[in-house]
Amino acid sequence: MFNTMLDILLIGVGLSMDAFAVSVTNGLTIPGYRPRHAALTAAYFGFFQGLMPLIGWLLGSAVSGVISAWGPYVSFFLLAFIGVKMIAEAVKGGEERRETGLRHSRLIVMAIATSLDALAVGVSFAFMDVPLMASVLLIAAVTFVICFAGGVLGSRVPGISCKAAGVLGGCVLCAIGVKLLLEGIGVL
Secondary structure, eight states, X not given: OOOSHHHHHHHHXXXXXXXXXXXXXXXXXXXXXXXXXXXXXXXXXXXXXXXXXXXXXXXXXXXXXHHXXXXXXXXXXXXXXXXXXXXHHHHHHGGGOOOOOOOHHHHHHHHHHHHHHHHHHHHHHTTSOOOXXXXXXXXXXXXXXXXXXXXXXXXXXXXXXXXXXXXXXXXXXXHHHXXXXXXXXXXX
């Protein structure tokens, strides 16, 4: 099934869509967001999106049931936690809210939350004839490019207040978490 690099490229695009949405949200909600911020966000997302298939491959089939079973719940919890926190900070801070939003701890949590599905892909790689390192690097590069573009795109949307963008961004993160949960339990 995953026998060509085109297949891996398409997998990379699919895996990066949640991270793209979070990158757009960061661009919308963080005052003064610049291309260097988009590059930092994209680097985190690209790194973890590439790392997770490698970890999944290493774990192999021994724990695939556990990963598959808990992945959607972990993703939901992490994204919902960040989303609710973002909404609360936006409402509490009003228009004066000037947090950077790019703390390393927050970027790591978002990157892990949006890349757990890549862990399951890596488990599947363990059972197939896949050029592992080339696949991991391609997935990471695709995610980086897509997330960089998303961050820049989000930062260019004019006329959104910090408060409205914070609430909207928090809702988007919560919605992505719910979507991942529903997909993981087979509702979507």
